[in-house]
Amino acid sequence: MKTRKILLSEDEMPRQWYNILADIKMNPPLGPDGPITPDMLAPVFPMNLIEQEVSTERWIDIPEEVLRVLSIWRPSPLIRAFELEKALDTPARIYYKYEGVSPPGSHKPNTAVAQAYYNKEFGIKRLTTETGAGQWGSALAFACSQFGLECKVWMVRISFDQKPYRKAMMSTWGAQCVASPSTETQAGRGVLEMDPDTPGSLGIAISEAVEAAVTDESGETRYSLGSVLNHVMLHQTIIGLEAKKQLEKVNEYPDIVIGCAGGGSNFAGLAFPFAHDKINGKDVEIYPVEPEACPTLTRAPFAYDHGDFAKMTPLLPMHSLGHTFVPPPLHAGGLRYHGMAPTVSQLVSEGIMEAKAVGQLATYKAGILLARTEGVIPAPETNHALACVIDEAKKAKEEGKEKVILFNYSGHGLIDLAAYEKYLSGQLEDITVDEDAMVESQKVLEEYPKPELLKSR
Numbered sequence: 001m002k003t004r005k006i007l008l009s010e011d012e013m014p015r016q017w018y019n020i021l022a023d024i025k026m027n028p029p030l031g032p033d034g035p036i037t038p039d040m041l042a043p044v045f046p047m048n049l050i051e052q053e054v055s056t057e058r059w060i061d062i063p064e065e066v067l068r069v070l071s072i073w074r075p076s077p078l079i080r081a082f083e084l085e086k087a088l089d090t091p092a093r094i095y096y097k098y099e100g101v102s103p104p105g106s107h108k109p110n111t112a113v114a115q116a117y118y119n120k121e122f123g124i125k126r127l128t129t130e131t132g133a134g135q136w137g138s139a140l141a142f143a144c145s146q147f148g149l150e151c152k153v154w155m156v157r158i159s160f161d162q163k164p165y166r167k168a169m170m171s172t173w174g175a176q177c178v179a180s181p182s183t184e185t186q187a188g189r190g191v192l193e194m195d196p197d198t199p200g201s202l203g204i205a206i207s208e209a210v211e212a213a214v215t216d217e218s219g220e221t222r223y224s225l226g227s228v229l230n231h232v233m234l235h236q237t238i239i240g241l242e243a244k245k246q247l248e249k250v251n252e253y254p255d256i257v258i259g260c261a262g263g264g265s266n267f268a269g270l271a272f273p274f275a276h277d278k279i280n281g282k283d284v285e286i287y288p289v290e291p292e293a294c295p296t297l298t299r300a301p302f303a304y305d306h307g308d309f310a311k312m313t314p315l316l317p318m319h320s321l322g323h324t325f326v327p328p329p330l331h332a333g334g335l336r337y338h339g340m341a342p343t344v345s346q347l348v349s350e351g352i353m354e355a356k357a358v359g360q361l362a363t364y365k366a367g368i369l370l371a372r373t374e375g376v377i378p379a380p381e382t383n384h385a386l387a388c389v390i391d392e393a394k395k396a397k398e399e400g401k402e403k404v405i406l407f408n409y410s411g412h413g414l415i416d417l418a419a420y421e422k423y424l425s426g427q428l429e430d431i432t433v434d435e436d437a438m439v440e441s442q443k444v445l446e447e448y449p450k451p452e453l454l455k456s457r
């Protein structure tokens with residue numbers, strides 16, 4: 001029998017994260033008076049995480065306590081998709097890193113556990129956050145329960161309504177979850193006044209969660225972000241580091257690395273260890289994949305913009321549709337973000353990675369094919385990566401090339417079945433972006449400085 005699952009023992013779990021800031025040049029985040037300093041972030045994040053955010057050390061030790069919790073599900077399996085390959089009749093060898101095995105069902109707890117640990121170490125009692133599809137909120141709820149922290153989650157209204165079981169998961173782990181925009185914050189009330197029926201957006205939910213953290217007078221509350229920031233990408237690199245070891249076991253190295261990109265974290269987690277190799281001369285294609293309806297990397301400029309609607313975050317150098325952009329209500333809620341991780345944006349702007357965009361229907365078609373071949377039902381976000389994998393596997397067939405394709409199975413779709421049901425009954429449509437709204441929301445970018453076009457190699 002051919003080996004399907006390539007496994008690592010717990011002893012083989014990486015003991016350090018890879019920090020791409022050691023290998024690339026970055027524009028600094030900006031405050032009103034120029035580059036921001038770590039102390040300016042102190043009301044929002046604990047100082048130990050701020051230090052990680054700005055660190056340029058290439059390798060950072062993973063604390064024992066973090067490894068202990070990660071070992072509940074890590075190392076995650078690397079799976080050869082034999083049945084998918086057969087269905088596509090492709091000479092490509094397709095591998096996926098199965099992040100759906102974590103308790104909340106996605107890659108998100110890789111950073112949630114680390115962030116809960118560092119907050120606890122710093123003496124913080126309570127974390128606030130936002131969530132799109134609910135995966136991040138449930139990951140932080142899980143991590144907080146492991147470290148005895150309180151947790152409150154603002155969930156984007158459209159997902160709150162579409163995915164009631166995510167809220168139930170958060171409650172099960174002891175967290176509180178409210179729909180965003182809410183009446184509990186000034187930011188939320190402001191949005192509701194303008195548009196009481198808004199589906200919400202990640203940008204709005206971030207404003208609410210940050211506001212709740214910084215206005216808590218006890219000083220014991222901080223905010224936690226599930227994507228975009230450097231320390232989040234750092235914590236996720238355990239995915240790519242494991243995948244590399246697993247591929248080595250079967251004497252493989254990928255020609256193409258693919259991940260879906262919302263804020264960039266699962267993609268970066270898988271891709272950055274390979275980007276490190278590429279910066280050092282290795283030949284590997286790296287593709288972040290996003291929805292056509294929220295085309296941050298493929299159609300928005302590399303610019304300075306705020307990470308949230310109410311402009312509470314510093315200006316970040318990133319691809320951005322403009323912080324007022326409210327993406328259409330596509331079902332991959334985790335990919336409805338106006339911005340992108342500055343590190344991913346930098347690498348795309350330099351041409352080290354090449355972004356792709358796919359339509360909603362193609363993603364569900366891909367998800368159904370995986371379910372009917374490999375058996376697993378992926379999250380709608382993951383289906384974006386998968387649609388690109390299928391395109392590349394077909395290309396390999398046309399060209400008669402034995403390409404090795406590695407992709408991140410960022411989460412399972414077992415709480416997203418309502419969307420699958422809609423697709424299967426023909427009720428799901430390709431969603432197009434509102435071109436006028438996109439032009440309008442990008443006008444804000446003209447007010448900000450332009451990032452420099454830096455070259456890392």
Ligand SMILES: Cc1ncc(COP(=O)(O)O)c(C=O)c1O
Nearest residue numbers: 135227262263264265266334411
């Ligand atoms: C399963 C899954 N994949 C991908 C994403 C996108 O986020 P990121 O780009 O940070 O990995 C999300 C976000 O919620 C998610 O839940």
